[in-house]
Each structure stands twice: as C-alpha cells, then as structure tokens.
Amino acid sequence: MFSNNGFIILLTLLIALMASITPMPLSVDAFRPDWVLIVLVYWCLALPNKVNIVTAWVMGFILDVLLGSVLGVHACAMALSVYIVVVNFQKIRNFSVWQQALIIGVLSAQYHLVVFWLQRFLSDVVFLPNYLYPVITTIVLWPWVFLLLRRVRRHFRIA
Amino acid sequence: MNPIFNQGTSPAHRLILVLCCSVALIFFDHKMASFETARGYLQSLVSPLQYMANAPKQMMTWASENIVIRQQLMEENQNFRENELFFHEQVMQLSIVRQENERLRSLLSSPVRGEVTKMFAEILSVDSDPYSHQVVINRGATDGVYEGQPVLDEKGIVGQILHVGVSSSRVILISDISHAIPVRIQRNGLRLIASGSGQIDRLIHNFVPHSADVKEGDLLVTSGLGGKYPEGYPVSRVVLVRADESREFATIYSEPVAQIDRLRYMLLLSKDETAKTASPKSTNKAAGDKS
Numbered sequence: 001m002f003s004n005n006g007f008i009i010l011l012t013l014l015i016a017l018m019a020s021i022t023p024m025p026l027s028v029d030a031f032r033p034d035w036v037l038i039v040l041v042y043w044c045l046a047l048p049n050k051v052n053i054v055t056a057w058v059m060g061f062i063l064d065v066l067l068g069s070v071l072g073v074h075a076c077a078m079a080l081s082v083y084i085v086v087v088n089f090q091k092i093r094n095f096s097v098w099q100q101a102l103i104i105g106v107l108s109a110q111y112h113l114v115v116f117w118l119q120r121f122l123s124d125v126v127f128l129p130n131y132l133y134p135v136i137t138t139i140v141l142w143p144w145v146f147l148l149l150r151r152v153r154r155h156f157r158i159a
Numbered sequence: 160m161n162p163i164f165n166q167g168t169s170p171a172h173r174l175i176l177v178l179c180c181s182v183a184l185i186f187f188d189h190k191m192a193s194f195e196t197a198r199g200y201l202q203s204l205v206s207p208l209q210y211m212a213n214a215p216k217q218m219m220t221w222a223s224e225n226i227v228i229r230q231q232l233m234e235e236n237q238n239f240r241e242n243e244l245f246f247h248e249q250v251m252q253l254s255i256v257r258q259e260n261e262r263l264r265s266l267l268s269s270p271v272r273g274e275v276t277k278m279f280a281e282i283l284s285v286d287s288d289p290y291s292h293q294v295v296i297n298r299g300a301t302d303g304v305y306e307g308q309p310v311l312d313e314k315g316i317v318g319q320i321l322h323v324g325v326s327s328s329r330v331i332l333i334s335d336i337s338h339a340i341p342v343r344i345q346r347n348g349l350r351l352i353a354s355g356s357g358q359i360d361r362l363i364h365n366f367v368p369h370s371a372d373v374k375e376g377d378l379l380v381t382s383g384l385g386g387k388y389p390e391g392y393p394v395s396r397v398v399l400v401r402a403d404e405s406r407e408f409a410t411i412y413s414e415p416v417a418q419i420d421r422l423r424y425m426l427l428l429s430k431d432e433t434a435k436t437a438s439p440k441s442t443n444k445a446a447g448d449k450s
Contacts, residue, residue, distance in 0.1 A: 017208060018211055018212040021208070021212045022212045022284075026359070054173055054176075061184075066208065067288040067291070068288070069290065069291060070185055072184030075180075075184070076185070079181070086170045087170055118185070122185070125290050130289075
C-alpha cells in the first residue's frame with residue numbers, strides 16, 4: 001500500500017476520519033456526509049489493487065472507536081458497501097460522474113441502513129428519516145471529491 | 160507494472176473474513192464487560208486524531224475570545240464582580256446551614272455526607288453518530304477520572320463517564336437511549352427513573368402510575384439511589400404529563416436542565432479518596448456501622 005506514494009492514500013483517509021468527527025452545530029451535523037465512505041470508494045475505483053475490503057473494514061473499525069459505537073458495527077457496514085464497489089469497479093468506472101454520484105448515494109443509504117439494523121439489533125433505537133439525510137450531502141459531494149482526489153492521484157503519481 | 164490477472168484473495172473471501180471479524184467483535188464488545196480495558200487503550204490510541212479534529216474549533220474560539228474590545232471586557236468584569244459578591248453571600252449562608260445540617264445528622268446518628276471533590280473538564284468532540292449521545296472530554300486516567308463518574312455543567316447533570324482513556328475519556332449523556340438515572344421530584348420527593356429517549360431534549364419516565372402526583376414544570380433532582388450520582392443535583396423539568404386511562408401507566412416526558420447540546424465546560428464530581436477506592440458494598444457497610 002505504501003509503494004509509489006501510497007502514503008498519500010493513508011493521509012486522505014486520515015483527513016476523512018477527522019472530517020467525520022469535527023464538532024459541528026446540531027443542525028449541520030445531521031447532514032454530515034460520509035467522508036470516509038466517499039474517499040474509500042474513490043480509491044477502490046481508482047486503485048483496487050491497493051485499497052480493498054480489509055482497508056475499508058479497518059477504517060470502519062477506527063470510526064467505531066472514534067464514535068463510541070459498539071465495535072464492529074461501522075466496520076461491517078463499511079466493508080459491505082465497499083464490497084459492492086470492489087466487485088463492480090470496472091462498470092462503475094465507466095459511468096459519468098453524475099451516474100457515479102447516484103450509485104454512491106445508494107451505497108451510502110445501504111451503509112446507513114446496515115448501521116441502523118445492527119444498532120436496532122443491539123439496542124432499541126427507532127428509525128427516523130433524518131438518519132438518511134447524509135445520503136443527500138454525500139451525493140452532492142461526490143463529484144467534487146472525485147475531481148479533487150483524481151487531481152491528487154495524478155499529481156503525486158500514485159499507482 | 161501491476162499484474163492484471165493476479166488479484167490475490169477474491170473479494171468474496173475477504174468479505175466473509177471481515178464479516179466474521181465484525182460479528183466476533185460485536186459479540187465480544189456487546190456481551191463481555193472485560194472488553195472495556197481494550198477499549199480504553201483504543202480510545203487513547205485515537206485521541207491524537209480527536210485533538211486534531213478539534214483544532215479548527217479551538218482556533219475559532221481562541222480568536223473570538225482574543226478579539227474583544229476593552230468596553231466589553233470591562234462590562235464583563237463588572238458583571239463577574241457583582242455575581243461574585245452574590246455568590247459569596249450565599250456561600251456564607253451555606254456553610255452555616257451545612258454545619259447545622261451535619262450536627263443534626265449526627266444527632267440523628269445518620270451518616271454525614273462526604274465532601275465531593277470536583278474536577279474541571281473541557282469538551283473535546285461530540286459524536287456524529289445519531290444512535291448514541293456521547294461526548295469526549297479532555298481528562299483521562301492520568302487526571303484520576305474513573306468509570307461511572309458523574310459529570311455536570313453549570314445547570315445540572317450531563318451524564319457519566321463511559322470509557323476512560325489515558326488523556327481523554329468518553330461521557331455518556333443522560334439522553335442516550337441506553338442510559339437511565341434515578342431521580343426524585345423536588346416538590347414532593349416522589350421517586351422516578353429518567354431514561355434517555357435518544358432525543359436530545361427528552362427523557363422518558365416509565366412505569367409511573369396514574370395516581371402519582373406529577374405536574375408539568377416539576378423539577379427533578381438526583382435521588383442518590385444506586386450510588387452513581389450524588390443526591391440533589393437538578394436533572395430535568397417535566398414538560399408533559401398525559402393521563403390516558405386506557406394505558407397502563409401515565410406518559411411523562413421531561414426536558415434536561417443541562418444544555419447538553421451546547422456543552423463546553425463541565426465538572427466531574429468524585430467522592431473523597433476513601434469512598435472512591437472502596438466498592439459500593441463496603442461503603443454501604445461502613446454507613447451501616449456508623450448508624
């Protein structure tokens with residue numbers, strides 16, 4: 001993972017982790033996009049030989065520790081979402097950015113639903129529609145993150 | 160040159176592997192209490208990330224605190240002086256009342272309440288996870304924080320310590336769905352349990368009979384039962400009482416007094432050294448011996 005400037009991948013993932021825990025006002029917080037998922041999906045599409053399901057699982061695990069949820073919940077959801085990308089990366093690569101954004105939306109919704117199901121299984125949480133608000137911001141954010149990370153990848157010649 | 164056809168383990172195998180790991184982790188973390196220590200280590204491992212994520216906010220507050228005009232500072236100072244005077248007067252009264260109370264308690268041969276030592280803490284980060292209400296504070300095991308320690312802000316009870324790291328620890332808020340706190344109504348001493356609802360502005364009181372004397376606006380304070388929270392700190396205010404006779408129990412909601420969506424500075428309460436080291440059972444026994 002670290003050959004050919006691979007540490008940049010790690011750096012972007014760390015920044016994504018930080019973005020997902022920075023304190024925000026409550027009203028904005030409900031719309032916080034899934035930074036880690038977006039960045040992971042990008043690297044899975046671009047360099048599937050470097051970033052794979054195990055990376056996603058480890059990132060989800062760190063997210064679990066950071067968020068204080070039951071260990072393994074976010075890790076499981078993250079691995080499931082990234083699995084879909086890894087299996088279909090050649091198809092998704094050929095879509096236009098907007099079509100990709102919609103796919104990311106579906107992945108993000110799936111991620112949140114898996115987290116909800118697991119939480120529901122462990123404690124008595126009830127479903128509120130605003131648990132799915134992040135999906136909207138994730139869709140809007142994808143094109144920008146995609147362009148930015150592509151730039152980063154080309155600039156540092158990560159291969 | 161990357162080989163095209165050599166993909167290593169297939170994605171499906173990897174997925175099955177990590178899913179098994181997740182299931183094992185969820186099981187161990189949820190069912191086994193012994194996992195707490197591992198969690199403490201993990202918490203300390205990731206705390207640099209939390210400090211870094213908190214840096215922008217810290218800079219903003221630093222800037223807003225440093226860029227004030229002289230006039231504002233002078234006004235603030237004036238206010239603080241006035242407040243200090245008032246509080247001083249109250250403290251004078253309080254010390255007399257406390258002495259009197261202790262003397263009366265010793266006359267009744269009931270145990271004198273121990274001193275509570277306090278520790279100041281600042282909030283480090285708030286969870287973005289909507290399913291749990293937790294915050295991280297900048298005190299850890301090195302400062303003497305222990306699990307189950309009560310946390311409050313200037314208005315009332317905020318929650319208790321959940322995991323302790325080396326230099327940071329995690330506080331579970333009273334509004335978390337897995338948290339409950341024993342309370343009593345200040346007006347008439349009726350005991351209730353306030354369970355978190357998962358919504359920041361609502362606590363639920365289950366199993367309260369219709370005949371119970373609860374009114375909207377009643378202040379609920381900690382009852383001291385259970386030994387986690389010291390007695391008499393404000394917790395919440397009743398906002399809704401619905402006596403629907405078709406249901407088995409009355410529906411009662413209350414709103415936390417502490418501003419748990421606007422936390423910044425908090426106090427950690429700890430009992431004096433002897434009480435802290437002793438287990439709850441032995442303190443009960445000691446109390447029994449005294450009486």
